[in-house]
Amino acid sequence: MSATLTFALMDAPFEASRTATVLRLIDSAIDKGCNINVFAYEGAVYLPFSLQAPHGNAVHGRNVEEEDHPLPREWVAALIQKARRRGLVFDWVNCGLCVDERGAVESIEGVRRGSPADFWTMAASADNTLVVGTN
């Protein structure tokens, strides 16, 4: 399989199960040898925000290491690295206007700034496109 799949994401991190579900889907597509395009729109531009930080959980008496709080930026980085190891294209574009609105300028390596025009280009060049909107 060498299909190119494009995904549009809109949900901000730490809010909805959709983030984990769609990243599982992308992970599966990488396993199958697909090239991946992601256009992050609205709150989704915070998914690869590099300043996300883990925290402990005082209620449960766990420190930072014990809590091992999951960070979406690490999930995104893992997907980018996995695709690279397999020699696949993984292009993550953050909507620039959405970034500016939210001050989400700091992103992990491998994420670039773009515009909705990039989504059009990604969708036009892909074998299939899935838009995962907020509910």
Added chain:
Amino acid sequence: MKTYVIVETRDFIETRDTDCTVALAGGLAKKTKAATVFLAENGVLAARAAYDAPGLRQMIKKGVRVLADQFALAERGIAPGDLAKGVEPAEISFVADEMAAGAAVIWR
């Protein structure tokens, strides 16, 4: 022939908009014989035999293939033996395969 996959992530009782999924999937199955609903997240709650889900039964009766995300089932403590007749457990890789094969995938 075009195939269709609807990923339904919402609980059928909590969200009445799932009626639209039932109607859309049923219509697609009637016209194409190639419609699948992939239940994910809280959507899998309707996959249980003990759950009163007329919409689910209606889809199956109309020929819609209904799959339930094994990850979401496990998260919610739903065992394969708990599933309603006609619902198959499946990996999310099913959706990746369908996308790569050109299916129209709708996320709800």
